[in-house]
Amino acid sequence: MEILRYGSRALLVEVGDLDRAGALHTALLRDPPPGTLELVPAARTVLVRYDPGTTAPDRLAAALRAVDLSATADDATRSGTGARSGTVEIPVRYDGADLPEVAHLCGLTVPEVIARHCAATYRVAFCGFAPGFAYLTGADPALRVPRRTVPRTRVPAGSVALADEFTGVYPRESPGGWQLLGTTGISLWNPEADPPTPLVPGTAVRFTPADRPHPRRP
Structure with missing residues (x-):
């Protein structure tokens, strides 16, 4: 130290x-x-x-x-200890452009990737890159994939993605180089709220499959 x-x-x-x-x-x-x-x-x-x-x-x-x-960092997830207690559930429509490539890189089928991604309990390790962007740890090691060789100049808001040991959700449209698995319709950044995002460090997070289309954003 x-x-x-x-x-x-x-x-x-x-x-x-x-x-x-x-x-x-x-x-x-x-x-x-x-x-x-x-x-x-x-x-x-x-x-x-x-x-x-x-x-x-x-x-x-x-x-x-x-x-x-x-x-250990896992203690925060198991006990709910952190800046915010409880578990945030994020519904995901697994329609990401990189989902087939992720499955190929991992040697899994697309349904297996989705099942493993939903099975884990994640923890917000820290926030950065953009306001409301949380770096989530706890992913299945089998889903560890590198960043894209060529980043995208535009990643839509609500995109759920993987890179290295982290999972994240893009809270707003921005450039990005992570592998896109799907999208969520819930808002994860509101500067007028306190706190402005539910994904503060220490928060436990689960992803759940959403079969229906997301409601249109206002």
């Missing part, structure tokens, strides 16, 4: 891999050190923003080094 000053009101904790970052984030959510204001997890780091009037950076750093990382 390496702890770096990040301006005058935050510390950046580097832990080296996704599992340890998830374990640290889970542990800090359960028992935040005094003065902690905000936690921002990423793939290999957790940013800890603090109140300098309540705690000193050296004291906070010592508390962070004492955190027990024996808890």
